[in-house]
Amino acid sequence: MKRFEAVPAYKSLLFYSFALILLSITYVVGIEDLSPLWLLPVALLLAFVLYRVQVSASFSAGEALAKLEKALQTTQIGVTITDLKGKIIYLNAAEARMHGYEPEELIGKDARLFASPQIWEVNPVDLIREMSSWRRESENLRKDGSSFPVHLVSDIIRNHSGEPIGMVTICEDVTERRKAETKLRESELKFRSVAESATDAIVQADCDGTIIFWNSSAQRIFGYTAHEALGRPLTLLMPHRYQELHRKAVKNLISGGQPHIIGRILELHGLRKTGEEFPLELSLSSWMVATGTVFSGIMRDITDRKLVEQELHRHEEHLEDLVRRRTSELAEINRRLELEIKERKEIEIELRASEERYELAVRGGKEGLWDWNLVTNEIFYAAPWKSMLGYDEHEITNRPEEWLNRVHADDLTRLNQEFTSHLKGLSDHFASEHRMLHKDGTYRWVLSRGAAIRDSSGTAIRVAGIQRDINDRKMMEADWKERAFLDALTSLPNRVLFIERLEQALHRLQRQRDGNLGILYIDLDFFKQINDTYGHQVGDQLLVAVARKLKSFVRPGDTIARIGGDEFTILLEDLKSPDEATRIAERICAELREPFYLEDQIIQTSASVGIAINRGIGDVATSLLNNADLAMYLAKGQGRARYQLFDSEG
Numbered sequence: 001m002k003r004f005e006a007v008p009a010y011k012s013l014l015f016y017s018f019a020l021i022l023l024s025i026t027y028v029v030g031i032e033d034l035s036p037l038w039l040l041p042v043a044l045l046l047a048f049v050l051y052r053v054q055v056s057a058s059f060s061a062g063e064a065l066a067k068l069e070k071a072l073q074t075t076q077i078g079v080t081i082t083d084l085k086g087k088i089i090y091l092n093a094a095e096a097r098m099h100g101y102e103p104e105e106l107i108g109k110d111a112r113l114f115a116s117p118q119i120w121e122v123n124p125v126d127l128i129r130e131m132s133s134w135r136r137e138s139e140n141l142r143k144d145g146s147s148f149p150v151h152l153v154s155d156i157i158r159n160h161s162g163e164p165i166g167m168v169t170i171c172e173d174v175t176e177r178r179k180a181e182t183k184l185r186e187s188e189l190k191f192r193s194v195a196e197s198a199t200d201a202i203v204q205a206d207c208d209g210t211i212i213f214w215n216s217s218a219q220r221i222f223g224y225t226a227h228e229a230l231g232r233p234l235t236l237l238m239p240h241r242y243q244e245l246h247r248k249a250v251k252n253l254i255s256g257g258q259p260h261i262i263g264r265i266l267e268l269h270g271l272r273k274t275g276e277e278f279p280l281e282l283s284l285s286s287w288m289v290a291t292g293t294v295f296s297g298i299m300r301d302i303t304d305r306k307l308v309e310q311e312l313h314r315h316e317e318h319l320e321d322l323v324r325r326r327t328s329e330l331a332e333i334n335r336r337l338e339l340e341i342k343e344r345k346e347i348e349i350e351l352r353a354s355e356e357r358y359e360l361a362v363r364g365g366k367e368g369l370w371d372w373n374l375v376t377n378e379i380f381y382a383a384p385w386k387s388m389l390g391y392d393e394h395e396i397t398n399r400p401e402e403w404l405n406r407v408h409a410d411d412l413t414r415l416n417q418e419f420t421s422h423l424k425g426l427s428d429h430f431a432s433e434h435r436m437l438h439k440d441g442t443y444r445w446v447l448s449r450g451a452a453i454r455d456s457s458g459t460a461i462r463v464a465g466i467q468r469d470i471n472d473r474k475m476m477e478a479d480w481k482e483r484a485f486l487d488a489l490t491s492l493p494n495r496v497l498f499i500e501r502l503e504q505a506l507h508r509l510q511r512q513r514d515g516n517l518g519i520l521y522i523d524l525d526f527f528k529q530i531n532d533t534y535g536h537q538v539g540d541q542l543l544v545a546v547a548r549k550l551k552s553f554v555r556p557g558d559t560i561a562r563i564g565g566d567e568f569t570i571l572l573e574d575l576k577s578p579d580e581a582t583r584i585a586e587r588i589c590a591e592l593r594e595p596f597y598l599e600d601q602i603i604q605t606s607a608s609v610g611i612a613i614n615r616g617i618g619d620v621a622t623s624l625l626n627n628a629d630l631a632m633y634l635a636k637g638q639g640r641a642r643y644q645l646f647d648s649e650g
Helices: 007-032 039-055 061-073 093-098 125-130 175-197 216-222 240-254 303-353 355-364 383-387 409-423 471-485 495-512 527-534 536-551 578-592 621-637
Strands: 078-082 088-091 133-141 147-158 164-173 201-205 211-214 265-271 277-289 292-301 368-373 378-381 430-437 443-454 460-469 516-525 559-564 567-575 596-598 601-603 606-613 643-645
Touching (some): 093 164, 201 216, 409 443, 409 460, 471 495, 495 516, 495 559, 536 578
Antiparallel strands (some): 133 147, 265 277, 516 567, 559 567
């Protein structure tokens, strides 16, 4: 094989040619973000050839060209080298194949056969001398006459004196890329069509919080046209108090934080162009693109819904006012009972004053008289006393056990305490309401009143009194109490009874000056959506199931209440530390995430829990409840299905 006679000149030409080819391929790939892996071995081969040409003046030009040829034949991008008149002096197999030729068919041919003459004209040498590299999109022709889109990058080849001697062109078939771009445009048109037909506002923002998409409903809700909104910061739509929180949340999400708000439905406040704040419902999603994270928000104006909720709240206040009136009525009943006690006391005095009147009362009275001789330990029971328990005259003896053994076990200790207290002179009369066993096996409420007759030393030697059947009154009181203080759906205490028990617990703590109590304020997440989707019957069943499950979490003596809608409260007394309350709240959050099976449906919900711990003497029940309520809303704002301890400093 012959060697070049002028090695430095050819070595320089080869060096510039190879370097420009490598630079062109790299430039094309870098700009278009293609990064094919097969370019790496090509680049390495070219670098190897350049190195051998540069370091060995004795290396044969034929061997160098053979190695270059082998490297270029492996690439899938077309490479063509022409002289200044456009005559092809070299092309690789990929270039010939994409145009439908064999390489040997094209050597020496005019490169303009790849395109129509009006598209590709030979540039004058003077113009070429001023050029270095250029790129363009074009349509090339195949041998069969068909056309296809290409991306071309050309570089001028210069000799060691810097004079242009030829041109190398990189050709890439971009047919598939054009198809992908067409599909992308079609997809964008479909998205815009759906977005513009939506009744909710659809707004998209980039990772810097800049608005990049704005549909017509967004203009209707917020008041800004697309021209006014696009390119503006997303904080344009937020009240000032939310803006810093928004920036921190976006920064945390982009840096890899937990996207606890993504995919959830949030209730926030928006800001119209007029400066008016309004409530909205936000559903947020995100995805990654080449330039970073894109956020998409679907926003619904819920002003009308909030007005309905306010009306429901007013109705709830009306019901609470009704409860207060019923409570006042019960107080009036108690006042009448006190008057009745006073009247009975006068009767008892009259009984002690006259044995004759006493005997007359025994025979004709409707109440059951009793007379306990403490010396002989015998009791006289009048016929009405026996009959109100369902017995005939001869069925009950004069033993005290006839009375005491029929008293309900839960009432017996209190009855003994009240009777003993009167015998000791600690009360001016004896009075006790308790249950007694009827002959039919049921327990009936009775009221026993009496007064002791004492000897000269003040020791009680006899107690006489009456017994009255108050079962109907007790049933009526129980019914009133249930209506006034219990939730009709779950049978749990309502708000009024819960606050009453909370006040009693706080009073006990003030007397003891020691101990802690806590309140858990529980709100079901997505309850409205469950009601709307499955109906109110399933919603009511869910509330009953949640109430049943909450009962299993608490300790004896704690109080669970339903205070309205999907809101429950738990009063935790005798807490050893606030951690005990947080452990219960954590368990509630975990358990209520488990699905419920209702009406052959799998119902999924969760709970947001606020915790408030008493701070010491002077705590007010309503303030403590409001603190727990506020902590619950903080938990809901942080993503729901979690608990939050109220911090007065925060």
